[in-house]
Amino acid sequence: MSEPFDILHVERVHPTALHELRRRVLRSDNPDISVADPRDEEDTAVHFAGFLGDRLVVSASFYPSTPPMNPQLATYQLRYMATDFDVQGCGYGAVVLEVAEAELRGLGAQQLWANGRGTALGFYRATGWSTVPGSEHLSPETQLPHKVIFKIL
Ligand SMILES: CC(C)(COP(=O)(O)OP(=O)(O)OC[C@H]1O[C@@H](n2cnc3c(N)ncnc32)[C@H](O)[C@@H]1OP(=O)(O)O)[C@@H](O)C(=O)NCCC(=O)NCCS
Structure with a gap:
């Protein structure tokens, strides 16, 4: 079990690295359900992982999107936000979002x-x-x- 003070590092990753966590945390580990978004492999999609050491514990994926609100703003859709069960509530999801928001702002994003x-x-x-x-x-x-x-943003 990880402790709350363990240091999380956040990296951009290939989407397939996130499939296992997406499936386990968001889809009850059901092997028959797709955990891929059709936009996953597009160059404009941005995928983040939070790691404790080598262990991937947070996923968050962002896709350029026409939003249902404020359509004049450059917007990304967040999907597959998940933190592994035993480290939920340690602040790691918030850290990944913070890093992602900074990177996406740098790419011109104005809204999520x-x-x-x-x-x-x-x-x-x-x-x-x-x-x-x-x-x-x-x-x-x-x-x-x-x-x-x-x-x-
Ligand atoms: C929702 C989820 C991504 C949050 O990630 P996390 O790493 O556990 O969240 P953090 O520890 O970074 O929490 C940040 C803040 O949100 C609060 N928070 C986290 N989950 C919460 C919840 N389910 N209900 C209410 N508050 C919550 C925390 O208390 C913390 O508040 P604080 O800053 O006032 O202390 C994670 O719990 C999860 O994967 N849940 C199951 C899958 C899921 O529902 N994903 C979202 C799909 S839309």
């Missing part, structure tokens, strides 16, 4: 948006995201409740 899982909305609020009123929906992939969320 996502479909935020109901159980994760507290995390997004704590990291500066806003919820779109009336945007409650079930994810077609997981059937879990989500809301549309965004953050101006």
Whole structure:
């Protein structure tokens, strides 16, 4: 078990490096469900991993996207935000988002948006995201409740 004071380092990675964590944390480790986004391999997609030593413990992927809000802003969609079970709540997800936001700002991003899982909305609020009123929906992939969320960078 890692301790909260372990140092996380954040790197850009190839998306396939994230599949195992995406599947385990976000898809109940179901081997039959796809954990790839059709945009994963595009040059403009940006994938981040948080590592404790050699162990990959956080994933976050960003895709240029026309957003459902503020369409005049250069926007990326966040997908597959996940922290491994035993190190959730240690601040690592927030660190990865902070690094990602800085890099994406450098690429011209002005806004992020996502479909935020109901159980994760507290995390997004704590990291500066806003919820779109009336945007409650079930994810077609997981059937879990989500809301549309965004953050101006
Ligand atoms: C949601 C998730 C990505 C958060 O990552 P994390 O590394 O555990 O979050 P952090 O430890 O960096 O938390 C940062 C802040 O958010 C808060 N937070 C984290 N998860 C929370 C939750 N589920 N509900 C309420 N607050 C939460 C923390 O308390 C912390 O607040 P603080 O800054 O006031 O101390 C992670 O818990 C996870 O992978 N959950 C399961 C998969 C999932 O739901 N992913 C999101 C899909 S949209």
